[in-house]
Amino acid sequence: MDYMNWMRLNTNIHDKRLANICLPMTHDSGTFDLSDEMAPDPAEWVVELENALAKIAKDLNDAGILPYVADPLAWLLDEAVVSLKGLTTATKENIATQLRMGIRGFDFRMYNKSGVYYTYHGLQSTSTFASMLDDIRDFLGQTTGEIVYVNLSHYIMFEGDDLETFGNFVKSKVGAWAYRPNAAASNDPFQATYAQIIGQEGTNNPASS
Helix, strand or coil, X not given: CCHHHHHHHCHHHCCCEHHHCCCCECCCCCHHHEEEEECCCCCHHHHHHHHHHHHHHHHHXXXXXXXXXXXXXXXXXXXXXXXXXXXXXXXXXXXXXXXXXXXXXXXXXXXXXXXXXXXXXXXXXXXXXXXXXXXXXXXXXXXXXXXXEEEEEEEECCCCCHHHHHHXXXXXXXXXXXXXXXXXXXXXXXXXXXXXXXXXXXXXXXXXX
C-alpha cells in the first residue's frame, strides 16, 4: 500500500464525510524527542511527582544520606528523567515519518516558551513546534489529495495576546492548506465530504489558491 497517498488512492472514501472516515492518529504526537527539561505543566500528576520527590529529598538529607548534594531535588529529578521519558513518550517517530506511514491526525499539547513554541507531555520537546508544522507543510506540498487533521490543546504559558500571535504563526506556516467553509460545504469540516474538502480552490495546493 502507498501510505503517502492512501486517501487519494482510496476512492471508496471520496464521497464520505470526514466524520465517517477513520483517520489514523497519534496521541501526544510531539513526544518523539522529549528533552530533559520539565515543562511548567500544571497537571495533577506532575505536581504529585514533584511533591513526592521533594519529600524523598528532604528525608535523604535529614538522614544524612545525601550530605554533599547541594540540591537533592534536582539530583532526584535528573535520576527520574529517564523513567519519566519512558512514561511520557507516546511515539518515537517524528512528524515527517508519521505522515509517510499514513498518520493523518495529530495531537499536540502547546507550550509557549518566551515566544518559541514547543510541545510537551510532562517534559518539553526538543524539536520546536515550528519544525513540526514545517514537516506537515512539506508533506502537503509533496502530495495531492491527503487531509491532515491537527488538534491543539493544553496550552501553557499563553497570556494576553499570545493566543492571537500563535494563531497568526500557525497560519503563516500551514494556512494555505486550511479548510475554508463555503456555500458548497459545511462550516464543520467533519460534516463535509472528502471530495468537498479536497476540491476547495480546485486543488489542495496553495500555488493555485
